[in-house]
Amino acid sequence: MSFVPMDFDPFTSFGPEVAGRYDDAPRGDEEVAVARLATLAGEGPVLEFAIGTGRLALPLAARGLRVDGIEQSQAMVDRLRAKPGGAEPEVVRGDMSTVVLERRYPLVFIAFNSLMNLTTQDDQVRCVANAARHLTRGGVFVVENVVPDPMYRLERRAGVDQYVQVGGVSATGVHLDVGRYDRVTQRVDKSHIRISGGGITTNALALRYVWPSELDLMARLAGLELRERHGGWCGEPFTAGSGMHVSEYGRPVTVR
Numbered sequence: 001m002s003f004v005p006m007d008f009d010p011f012t013s014f015g016p017e018v019a020g021r022y023d024d025a026p027r028g029d030e031e032v033a034v035a036r037l038a039t040l041a042g043e044g045p046v047l048e049f050a051i052g053t054g055r056l057a058l059p060l061a062a063r064g065l066r067v068d069g070i071e072q073s074q075a076m077v078d079r080l081r082a083k084p085g086g087a088e089p090e091v092v093r094g095d096m097s098t099v100v101l102e103r104r105y106p107l108v109f110i111a112f113n114s115l116m117n118l119t120t121q122d123d124q125v126r127c128v129a130n131a132a133r134h135l136t137r138g139g140v141f142v143v144e145n146v147v148p149d150p151m152y153r154l155e156r157r158a159g160v161d162q163y164v165q166v167g168g169v170s171a172t173g174v175h176l177d178v179g180r181y182d183r184v185t186q187r188v189d190k191s192h193i194r195i196s197g198g199g200i201t202t203n204a205l206a207l208r209y210v211w212p213s214e215l216d217l218m219a220r221l222a223g224l225e226l227r228e229r230h231g232g233w234c235g236e237p238f239t240a241g242s243g244m245h246v247s248e249y250g251r252p253v254t255v256r
């Protein structure tokens with residue numbers, strides 16, 4: 001047996017049901033993330049790839065910055081629009097690897113592993129190039145992503161790498177994250193499964209793992225270089241134990 005990708009359109013993963021509960025459980029690092037992004041943005045404007053429900057974009061805009069976004073899911077944009085201040089960001093519906101806006105930005109960012117929503121290396125390379133295209137000369141491109149850890153949690157069964165992770169257990173239900181990983185393409189097909197008295201729901205998601213080193217090469221292909229890498233939004237050192245990274249890229253500074 002070998003890995004067979006799920007037969008579904010990954011663009012459907014962020015539909016009305018997911019969008020409706022997306023902001024129910026905040027991650028908790030929004031304030032520090034927004035503080036760091038605002039520092040990098042200066043006077044702005046700011047462009048967020050995969051702006052979603054505006055979890056970071058709206059607090060940034062509330063600081064007086066112009067924030068634009070690219071987002072493929074109408075349901076996520078609808079949620080953004082329904083929030084206080086949600087009418088403000090200019091959001092273009094489409095694919096962040098191909099949509100090109102006219103404006104140039106001192107800060108372009110992509111948060112919460114959204115780069116991995118592009119499920120091929122080519123698409124991720126195109127996306128990083130597209131981010132670089134939107135930067136002003138001294139602009140910064142920020143990527144927040146997990147450090148993939150398949151070797152630690154995968155179990156190989158019948159030639160396929162797979163895992164089951166407990167996302168939460170409560171008196172009223174459980175939340176499981178169930179996935180399969182393809183070593184060849186670095187694709188992960190997963191489902192978030194919620195079991196409660198009300199029934200069972202599944203939410204399919206396809207991702208492509210990207211390691212920090214591979215991302216650095218994608219950035220180089222786009223004419224950018226790594227300026228800083230931290231293990232979180234507070235400037236934590238990036239170490240072998242870091243589960244995530246916040247990486248900042250810019251154009252190489254030429255020395256005369």
Ligand SMILES: C[S@@+](CC[C@H](N)C(=O)[O-])C[C@H]1O[C@@H](n2cnc3c(N)ncnc32)[C@H](O)[C@@H]1O
Binds near residue numbers: 055056073076117118
């Ligand atoms: C995990 S959510 C992150 C949303 C938001 N950036 C945040 O930090 O809360 C991923 C988002 O990426 C969007 N997305 C996935 N693929 C995309 C693509 N190719 N172009 C634009 N948006 C995309 C999804 O619709 C979803 O809103």
